[in-house]
Amino acid sequence: MKSKIPDNVVFSEEEGFNANILPYATNVGAPAIRMDDVVSWKSRGISNVNKEFENKFNELKAQYQNLMEEYEWNELVYNSKFSFEPVVGEIYHLYRDAAGVNFLSLIGPQEWNKEHIGTFKLNSDKKWIFLQ
Template identity: 65%
Template sequence: MIKKDKPDNVVFSNEHGYNVRLLPYATSLGAPVIKTDDLAGWKNMGINKVNKEFESKFNELKMQYQDLIQEFQWNELVYNARFSFEPIVGEIYHLYKDTDDSNFLSLIGPKEWNKEYVGTFRLNSDKKWILIDLKN
């Protein structure tokens, strides 16, 4: 049996001496109970908030992407249409479908003649066609 110099209830080490104040835990029955904070609720609340923010940002980007794709498709349709004039920035043009199923661009409005109307567009300064009106 090993004999100790100090009893078990005395906090002493040969390196540090009496080091009760340096220990991160209670050393006697009379010491206050050390409780760790329950961070699960705080973490869950933070995770939920961040996930909602990410979902919101994702949906916003998804909508912007869909709008961009639609804008690209309209521009592709108009630029691939047939026209025999140089469009002027800021002017309004009308897109029609011809009898051979090809598209053509015109200055003539849909109420002024009887052609299959597709949509109305304005050319902006970036040479991008902006959709103004669609066939009902």
């Protein structure tokens, strides 16, 4: 008859008492093995990442809107009528005449009574910067 080994002792016929080489606790006094709460960790991680993506999206959206606004102003100025070559760094004024045609001028809006659309400055990249 085989000797009965208690349940709380780690013993096998092939390996004998091998509790010291096992990767987990094997005696009654050992700390309990508990599963980590990864669900809350995942939900916090998802929440943080989603906030990051939302912030980045809003930042890119604002940059896109600024880019489109710059594009529309540049298109408006480049499609206007002017009979001179604009100088980089100079300030120019965009007006609309009585016939509805846009034209570019050096004359400021306080110097004459025309419909003023905006004031622009030409930068070194040949891009019109809207000033007011």
